[in-house]
Amino acid sequence: MSAAEEAQTARSARxxxxxxxxxxxxLTVAAAGPLLxxxxxxxxxxxxxxxxxxxxxxxxxxxxxxxxxIFTDEYVLADAHLTIFWRSVKLSVLTTITTFLVGFPxxxxxxxxxxxxxxxxxxxxxxxxxxxxxxxxxxxxxxLRSEGLMNTVLMKLGLIxxxxxxxxxxxxxxxxxxxxxxxxxxxxxFAAIDRFDMRLLEAAYDLYASRMQVLRRVILPIVKPGIIAxxxxxxxxxxxxxxxPRVLGGGKQMMIGNFxxxxxxxxxxxxLGSALSMALLVxxxxxxxxxxxxxxxxQGHG
Amino acid sequence: xxxRGFQVARLPGFATTAVLVFIALYLPIFTLVAYxxxxxxxxxxxxxxxxxxxxxxxxxxxxxxxxxxxxIIAVSASGIATTxxxxxxxxxxxxARFKGQTAIYVMINQPLMVPEIVTAVALLIFxxxxxxxxxxxxxxxxxxxxxxxxxxxxxxxxxARLEGMDLxxxxxxxxxxxxxWQTFRHVTLPLLLPGIIAxxxxxxxxxxDDVVITEFVKSGGQDTLPTYMLGQLRxxxxxxxxxxxxxxxxxxxxxxxxxxxxxxxKE
Numbered sequence: 001m002s003a004a005e006e007a008q009t010a011r012s013a014r015x016x017x018x019x020x021x022x023x024x025x026x027l028t029v030a031a032a033g034p035l036l037x038x039x040x041x042x043x044x045x046x047x048x049x050x051x052x053x054x055x056x057x058x059x060x061x062x063x064x065x066x067x068x069x070i071f072t073d074e075y076v077l078a079d080a081h082l083t084i085f086w087r088s089v090k091l092s093v094l095t096t097i098t099t100f101l102v103g104f105p106x107x108x109x110x111x112x113x114x115x116x117x118x119x120x121x122x123x124x125x126x127x128x129x130x131x132x133x134x135x136x137x138x139x140x141x142x143x144l145r146s147e148g149l150m151n152t153v154l155m156k157l158g159l160i161x162x163x164x165x166x167x168x169x170x171x172x173x174x175x176x177x178x179x180x181x182x183x184x185x186x187x188x189x190f191a192a193i194d195r196f197d198m199r200l201l202e203a204a205y206d207l208y209a210s211r212m213q214v215l216r217r218v219i220l221p222i223v224k225p226g227i228i229a230x231x232x233x234x235x236x237x238x239x240x241x242x243x244x245p246r247v248l249g250g251g252k253q254m255m256i257g258n259f260x261x262x263x264x265x266x267x268x269x270x271x272l273g274s275a276l277s278m279a280l281l282v283x284x285x286x287x288x289x290x291x292x293x294x295x296x297x298x299q300g301h302g
Numbered sequence: 303x304x305x306r307g308f309q310v311a312r313l314p315g316f317a318t319t320a321v322l323v324f325i326a327l328y329l330p331i332f333t334l335v336a337y338x339x340x341x342x343x344x345x346x347x348x349x350x351x352x353x354x355x356x357x358x359x360x361x362x363x364x365x366x367x368x369x370x371x372x373x374i375i376a377v378s379a380s381g382i383a384t385t386x387x388x389x390x391x392x393x394x395x396x397x398a399r400f401k402g403q404t405a406i407y408v409m410i411n412q413p414l415m416v417p418e419i420v421t422a423v424a425l426l427i428f429x430x431x432x433x434x435x436x437x438x439x440x441x442x443x444x445x446x447x448x449x450x451x452x453x454x455x456x457x458x459x460x461x462a463r464l465e466g467m468d469l470x471x472x473x474x475x476x477x478x479x480x481x482x483w484q485t486f487r488h489v490t491l492p493l494l495l496p497g498i499i500a501x502x503x504x505x506x507x508x509x510x511d512d513v514v515i516t517e518f519v520k521s522g523g524q525d526t527l528p529t530y531m532l533g534q535l536r537x538x539x540x541x542x543x544x545x546x547x548x549x550x551x552x553x554x555x556x557x558x559x560x561x562x563x564x565x566x567x568k569e
Binding site for chain 1: 310311312313314315316319320321322323324326327328329330331333334337349382383385386387389390393394397398400401402403406409410412413415416417418419421422423424425426427428430431446447449450452453457491498504507510511513514518528529531532535543547550551554555558562566
């Protein structure tokens with residue numbers, strides 16, 4: 001490389017940084033930077049009326065799994081916390097699996113439409129994707145509540161005598177999350193299926209594969225990156241969900257997101273809330289790293 | 303194969319499932335919209351067609367103020383986010399890969415990766431300190447917070463547009479002795495404009511829809527439309543909430559349709 005070219009490259013890099021700087025400043029101040037403060041707060045003492053007192057303590061982190069017994073001052077495993085974590089993981093996994101089971105046929109359906117119709121079907125999936133999450137959750141409330149659409153229809157059909165109490169249960173939260181996060185599964189699945197070479201199917205059928213074999217041995221392995229992407233996109237927001245469990249789960253069926261909020265509200269335990277947030281962030285980052293690693297490996301093979 | 307009526311791409315039950323999914327996706331929304339025209343007090347019993355709840359929502363000063371606040375925040379935040387995202391897109395595309403570029407990508411996409419509740423908590427803590435230190439309680443915090451999480455949404459369409467752009471026009475302009483500013487102003491910017499508008503619209507929709515971060519960052523009396531609705535959902539529900547939702551829905555659908563028409567590939 002000549003000196004002139006080197007200077008050119010250096011100038012180009014400098015301009016790249018300069019042009020990106022305003023965005024980086026905004027993101028540092030109002031997104032990434034404050035995360036570091038949360039790390040600090042997780043190692044402080046809770047203030048009496050919220051906020052924190054300065055003083056190093058591991059109680060925030062310890063409080064994730066253990067709570068102090070009021071009488072003996074000993075640390076015991078906090079069952080209530082474990083219940084909330086278990087519910088969060090269980091509902092997120094169930095949501096991910098269910099969105100895949102119904103999302104895969106949907107994505108396949110869209111990808112196999114004639115080219116002229118495909119954009120319209122895709123648009124129909126995209127509208128809910130961009131629609132206010134709170135509104136969609138509230139719409140689900142319209143369906144699930146005692147006098148809602150579901151119970152009205154079931155009672156008119158004579159299938160049930162009295163309304164089913166679905167609202168404010170784990171089932172309501174699960175149905176709600178499946179409903180609001182479904183587009184996040186369908187879109188990456190569609191992207192993967194859209195690139196799928198349909199001639200492979202002809203080849204498989206010519207070789208006397210059954211439909212089940214074609215699905216399991218040909219289609220699923222090839223669209224696997226889309227399945228992983230969709231699963232991460234659904235699992236991550238499910239695990240951190242706040243609005244859906246609050247609206248459909250009422251106050252009792254808390255998930256991690258609501259539990260974190262509680263620490264900054266009535267709980268008045270900001271260090272515990274901070275530690276919980278960081279723990280959630282770590283879990284999410286691990287999931288994303290697995291995805292990135294997997295995605296890169298797939299590309300390497302391709 | 304087609305003559306035998308055997309379609310290779312057909313899988314049993316898939317089409318049925320898909321159609322059911324589309325119905326399930328839209329039925330709740332249609333129910334919500336339908337009940338916004340319900341004359342009855344209750345969200346449960348149908349009492350005939352009426353625009354009453356829209357009039358009621360329109361006359362509700364809390365709703366009106368929340369709407370104005372939502373719009374002020376969305377316009378400011380999408381404006382800021384789109385401006386800085388456009389600059390960042392110009393900085394990170396169409397040049398030789400430079401050191402730290404990956405770090406810039408990670409930083410720009412950071413709001414997409416961190417759970418909203420975590421960012422919300424972080425901003426609550428951070429802004430609480432600043433509020434105490436400066437005494438300023440205004441909408442600035444919300445605008446700043448919204449600007450940050452809107453950046454990736456503004457950035458992606460602009461970058462996509464830049465990457466698909468024909469470099470030869472700019473080279474031609476430079477050949478004709480246009481200064482780099484003239485080239486940018488009269489060639490690059492007009493070509494980039496659809497991407498910028500698309501990015502701004504996505505950022506606007508994202509800002510308008512935000513619940514979690516707003517709920518944590520807002521000071522007292524700073525409800526936006528979504529946080530106002532979230533507060534109402536705890537109380538006795540009337541179809542007024544449906545009317546407000548329908549209004550917000552309609553705005554989103556209009557913006558999205560415009561977005562798709564703008565970014566549609568010309569065939």
